[in-house]
Amino acid sequence: MDKGISRPYALEALEGLLLIRRFEEALFQLWKDGKFLGHYHLYIGQEATGVGAIQALKPADMIFTTHRNHGHLLARGTDPEPMMAEILGRETGLLGGRGGTFHLADPAHNIPHTSGLVGGCIPLAAGAAHRFKSCGEDRVSVVFFGDGAMEEGVTFEAFNIASLWRLPIIFVCENNDPTAQGRPANDRIPGAIAATHLDQIPKSLSMTTQVVDGADLAAMRAAVMAARKACIAGEGPVFIEAVTKGWPGSATQWPDLSKTGRTDLGMAWGAKPIPDSYRTWFEDEDPVLRFCREQVAAGQLDGETISAHDARITQRIAAAVERALAAALPSGARALDHVLAEVR
Amino acid sequence: MDKGISRPYALEALEGLLLIRRFEEALFQLWKDGKFLGHYHLYIGQEATGVGAIQALKPADMIFTTHRNHGHLLARGTDPEPMMAEILGRETGLLGGRGGTFHLADPAHNIPHTSGLVGGCIPLAAGAAHRFKSCGEDRVSVVFFGDGAMEEGVTFEAFNIASLWRLPIIFVCENNDPTAQGRPANDRIPGAIAATHLDQIPKSLSMTTQVVDGADLAAMRAAVMAARKACIAGEGPVFIEAVTKGWPGSATQWPDLSKTGRTDLGMAWGAKPIPDSYRTWFEDEDPVLRFCREQVAAGQLDGETISAHDARITQRIAAAVERALAAALPSGARALDHVLAEVR
Amino acid sequence: MARITFAQAFADAVYLSFSNDPNVLLIWGSFFGLSQYRSLSDRFRKEFPDRVAFTPTSELGNCGIAIGAAIAGARPIVPVGAASFIFRAWDQIQHEAAVARYMSNGMIKAPVVFHMLHGIRGGGGPQHSQSPQAMLWNCPGLELVMPSTPYDVKGLFRAAIQSDNPTAFLVHPKLLDVEGEVPDEDYAIPLGKADIKRDGKDVSLVATSLQVHTAMAAAADLQAMGVSAEVLDLRTLRPLDRDALAATARKTGRVVAIDDCPPHCSTASEIAAIVSEECFRELKAPVERVTRMDAPIPFSPLLEDYVSPTVDKVVAAAQRALAYPKSAGD
Amino acid sequence: MARITFAQAFADAVYLSFSNDPNVLLIWGSFFGLSQYRSLSDRFRKEFPDRVAFTPTSELGNCGIAIGAAIAGARPIVPVGAASFIFRAWDQIQHEAAVARYMSNGMIKAPVVFHMLHGIRGGGGPQHSQSPQAMLWNCPGLELVMPSTPYDVKGLFRAAIQSDNPTAFLVHPKLLDVEGEVPDEDYAIPLGKADIKRDGKDVSLVATSLQVHTAMAAAADLQAMGVSAEVLDLRTLRPLDRDALAATARKTGRVVAIDDCPPHCSTASEIAAIVSEECFRELKAPVERVTRMDAPIPFSPLLEDYVSPTVDKVVAAAQRALAYPKSAGD
Numbered sequence A, B: 001m002d003k004g005i006s007r008p009y010a011l012e013a014l015e016g017l018l019l020i021r022r023f024e025e026a027l028f029q030l031w032k033d034g035k036f037l038g039h040y041h042l043y044i045g046q047e048a049t050g051v052g053a054i055q056a057l058k059p060a061d062m063i064f065t066t067h068r069n070h071g072h073l074l075a076r077g078t079d080p081e082p083m084m085a086e087i088l089g090r091e092t093g094l095l096g097g098r099g100g101t102f103h104l105a106d107p108a109h110n111i112p113h114t115s116g117l118v119g120g121c122i123p124l125a126a127g128a129a130h131r132f133k134s135c136g137e138d139r140v141s142v143v144f145f146g147d148g149a150m151e152e153g154v155t156f157e158a159f160n161i162a163s164l165w166r167l168p169i170i171f172v173c174e175n176n177d178p179t180a181q182g183r184p185a186n187d188r189i190p191g192a193i194a195a196t197h198l199d200q201i202p203k204s205l206s207m208t209t210q211v212v213d214g215a216d217l218a219a220m221r222a223a224v225m226a227a228r229k230a231c232i233a234g235e236g237p238v239f240i241e242a243v244t245k246g247w248p249g250s251a252t253q254w255p256d257l258s259k260t261g262r263t264d265l266g267m268a269w270g271a272k273p274i275p276d277s278y279r280t281w282f283e284d285e286d287p288v289l290r291f292c293r294e295q296v297a298a299g300q301l302d303g304e305t306i307s308a309h310d311a312r313i314t315q316r317i318a319a320a321v322e323r324a325l326a327a328a329l330p331s332g333a334r335a336l337d338h339v340l341a342e343v344r
Numbered sequence C, D: 001m002a003r004i005t006f007a008q009a010f011a012d013a014v015y016l017s018f019s020n021d022p023n024v025l026l027i028w029g030s031f032f033g034l035s036q037y038r039s040l041s042d043r044f045r046k047e048f049p050d051r052v053a054f055t056p057t058s059e060l061g062n063c064g065i066a067i068g069a070a071i072a073g074a075r076p077i078v079p080v081g082a083a084s085f086i087f088r089a090w091d092q093i094q095h096e097a098a099v100a101r102y103m104s105n106g107m108i109k110a111p112v113v114f115h116m117l118h119g120i121r122g123g124g125g126p127q128h129s130q131s132p133q134a135m136l137w138n139c140p141g142l143e144l145v146m147p148s149t150p151y152d153v154k155g156l157f158r159a160a161i162q163s164d165n166p167t168a169f170l171v172h173p174k175l176l177d178v179e180g181e182v183p184d185e186d187y188a189i190p191l192g193k194a195d196i197k198r199d200g201k202d203v204s205l206v207a208t209s210l211q212v213h214t215a216m217a218a219a220a221d222l223q224a225m226g227v228s229a230e231v232l233d234l235r236t237l238r239p240l241d242r243d244a245l246a247a248t249a250r251k252t253g254r255v256v257a258i259d260d261c262p263p264h265c266s267t268a269s270e271i272a273a274i275v276s277e278e279c280f281r282e283l284k285a286p287v288e289r290v291t292r293m294d295a296p297i298p299f300s301p302l303l304e305d306y307v308s309p310t311v312d313k314v315v316a317a318a319q320r321a322l323a324y325p326k327s328a329g330d
């Protein structure tokens, strides 16, 4: 499995990583400023998983995701402006303001429906794979979910069916809490799983599995590419555990950007010193810094190129925020649209 | 692990085995005669599992079971008459006619509640174990369920919690369809499981597991005894897969006793020739014949003793049937009793 | 036109659906329970093997698979067996199927037909006798179809499978061998059109599914007592034919609503509430509700009968409505 | 007597329950959602560590564990978090907890308290805003408690935990910081006793949980218009205080039933049906139902508001009831 990544793909990946990072940072600021209410989940620390995985897919493949979905849409190419607008409950939002952060979806990019319930999308994704297989289409279904979803029975049921029916589906379990396995639940809230390794569970159901460093973009990309090939060849589902260290700002309840601050990319190529607080995060764990550092070290991208991209993307996100904030809230009277389709 | 079984236990076991076999045969006849309506499930072919397992328990241990529960109650010492009466919907039934065959239970013998839903009792049993553990009581909870329950998410969830909390619970999975694993579901109705061995699933959740020949009474007894010890020692749950060959009368939908007929125990000691049809059943698989054959071969019991027991038990069952049939149906006006407890 | 059983008409409708639309998939379960009609499904199993998938016993996963397949363009049918089992899949039906279209602002759809065998079946006991129609009517975004005759099951199934909405399609197992005239050709009965199964002028009996037959038997008994009862079969609850309901209530001024759900927040309660709203002035007596009692369903027959809606209870309710005094002083 | 928040009173009641009964167990979840009150539960977590077990995210399993522990002699509390999540556990609640006593002919009991945060919470969207009270009222064998004030939550929780029945204990997250006078000592409010939260004579507003506050605000608005509204807080739905409901309906002749469930088969429908049965003659206008509309809950605030029961809608409903003409010709 070649983990290399050529320059065009590296640039595309950089675009995805920075879009996500700057989007999430901007979003945190909006929340701090009281521009939207409610619970939300940032993808900071997991960017390389989503970007690497989605780079390996074809446009016709279908993606399902969770409450922590922003990164997946951005990696897929969804316009950040209607995403931001949706989170702000605006009329111009992806879903006209009906879903909010929990449910960002983009049917035009084959991300049709996002469940905010733990494990909710896993059988849906298997169902889409079943449809593709029964139509003889060369498409795969991919579902992203957290390690917490391994605790839900619905996940087990969907794994079992996918394995029995040899469905073309890639299960990407984003384990952002890799110390939780095998520990008694009493050590932590919420819950835990009794497996010492998460992939024991799909393995017990005869599924092909792979554990990948989720902060290693090229490794993720290669793993999903291989999994996609196996799926299309009719070899059945693949389970990928993408392991990432938890971002220090991932508080139990609310994300806390104040800990690591707005990311200064200069830390990737020595233009900016790495601070003592959260040093391991900046030096080893932050997947965006890591990608930039590796690309610069390999001589494929340089600090200047990266900074130029960053400036453009930062500007793009700022503009998206501005336009989203300026958009109107949908008026109440639209609330009864689309409850049911017209009877034909 | 000593698989031997002394004479008093052998006689006790014989009692259980014959009670179950004669009860189920009588029940089939009642159904054929139209004495009760609805779906029902016989324990024929699995007698050694229930009798062996339950012999290893203490009276204070708690037992949960399924739609295929008759054998478990009889092995535990429940009087066959109120069982029969319950199946016939009589006032004198164990549950006053509220439950029927699906729900036979006997709180006085610590079989408090039986669910007819696949997997329904598995978390309940774990809950009882949790209660015992949190009270510091030296009691275990035991739950019997079919291989089909491995397909339900609720089973997985209960396994996970039991393992995380190291609960004193023994999961007895009665696999009466041992050819179903690892096969695509399309080969059979209903469903299947993608594991090539059922115990892979609890193993993936760090549980101790053991596969036992469910037709070998002494092996079942020894396995449950050891499991009970481990539970009481705080070592956490044990999963036992008790494998039995399907009784030829286990039709997909309705049991069919006409295939193997009323069991003639003489086949165990050569007093009665073994017919050609279903020869492997009679020679190798029928757990009642097998137990009798082994005991006679070992010189611990003889045909005469066994026949005498059989005659008494057959007579007891016949009397139970007669009294159950003679009992009244509960009158409608009782139907609203016990919906809710009186408010204290 | 032929005289066939409800089960046969149902199987014909499923077969037609497979034949007419390559998107129809079957996420296997049981159409006909353990009845003698099981073999009727062999036909579509054998003719469309690529579109029939056999499932494990895992209702939540199975329904989720169907919903996902629907989102990806299929029109799956999931026969879950006893309606009781649908409680395992409650979350996927309520939270995914029923909201998918709405949450997407109309961009996607999830046209699954969830078929289940509901109701008090004779010996089903507390866990195999559920009637979830009241709970399902309380779930926005879900169509709810409850046929009562061979003619209706064929036409309503054909409409349900063609609808772009998720649909709960409830059949009572006691209906399977009801016979009736059914056209050979394909037809759909629009959802949301109630049907007057018997004309009458003194009292209206309003029901769905098996309870339409309870109502018809009660109407016959009432006829013998000189009372002319109208029987309105709502056929579908969402969409509801509110006009037909109001019309019969206005016509007779006396309504008995019949349901085999538990009483509180039952479909009978909803019918009572609607009728009282629409026809407050025209009602000559309070709407009578005949439902299952507020108890689990016991196994034994006299107990079961006691808590069930029955012909006698419907007749008694109609008589109470008819005897209701004109004014407090009467 | 002290002035404390609803959350504090609730936490005090849980603490008292732990202190007074060694059988009380906590199958961990979330009492107070993500609110600032989360830390209130630290007290019983720390003082009774052996009786507090932390669960995985597996609602069906967790509720099953609690039911099993109850059958074996415990009195567990399961706080499942958002009421939406209870749909994952629907089967165990309906099929095991609610029928255990009945099916055993009274030999066993399953006294679990299922606690959940129900209702339209502001930005909860289609999957985190469920109000399952109508569906739960449709489930025989289950007590259903919906407190509205600090005083009530303490007394009703104490009654629920002492009851031998399984109980659904629903709290609206918007109630958590409501303040009120609460006695320091232990007390229980018997289940099945409604409470007149405001006396009035022209129209009765009937509600539970947060909607009691909607009703109180509407009553204040109506007062300003010269209308005297009575607010009846049912407090528990099973058991129901049918007498208090009939009494207020008789007193005013005009009833508005308020609920944040979807409309069909809602608790408002049940109240309308009961009131129409009990007080047919005394009613001067049809019972008005103010419920959530028949749609999933959208995320954006104006959309959410549009489909929710609001003070304005209650005032308008009361006015419609008051303006209802005495006879068709009026």
Ligand SMILES: Cc1ncc(C[n+]2csc(CCOP(=O)(O)OP(=O)(O)O)c2C)c(N)n1
Pocket (backbone or CB within 6 Å): A041, A067, A068, A116, A117, A118, A145, A146, A147, A148, A149, A176, A177, A190, D057, D081, D085, D088
């Ligand atoms: C069925 C259900 N139960 C509980 C919740 C509440 N909840 C929201 S996020 C979350 C934790 C999920 O953890 P994980 O799957 O690892 O995802 P992460 O947030 O770490 O990305 C929980 C329990 C929910 N959304 N759905």
Ligand SMILES: Cc1ncc(C[n+]2csc(CCOP(=O)(O)OP(=O)(O)O)c2C)c(N)n1
Pocket (backbone or CB within 6 Å): B041, B067, B068, B116, B117, B118, B145, B146, B147, B148, B149, B176, B177, B190, C057, C081, C085, C088
């Ligand atoms: C939740 C649920 N789904 C479906 C059923 C219908 N059903 C009854 S028995 C059975 C098969 C169970 O197989 P297994 O667990 O192996 O038990 P066995 O009958 O072989 O002893 C099924 C699917 C049920 N009772 N409950």
Ligand SMILES: [Mg+2]
Pocket (backbone or CB within 6 Å): A146, A147, A148, A174, A175, A176, A177
């Ligand atoms: Mg996680």
Ligand SMILES: [Mg+2]
Pocket (backbone or CB within 6 Å): B146, B147, B148, B174, B175, B176, B177
């Ligand atoms: Mg089996």
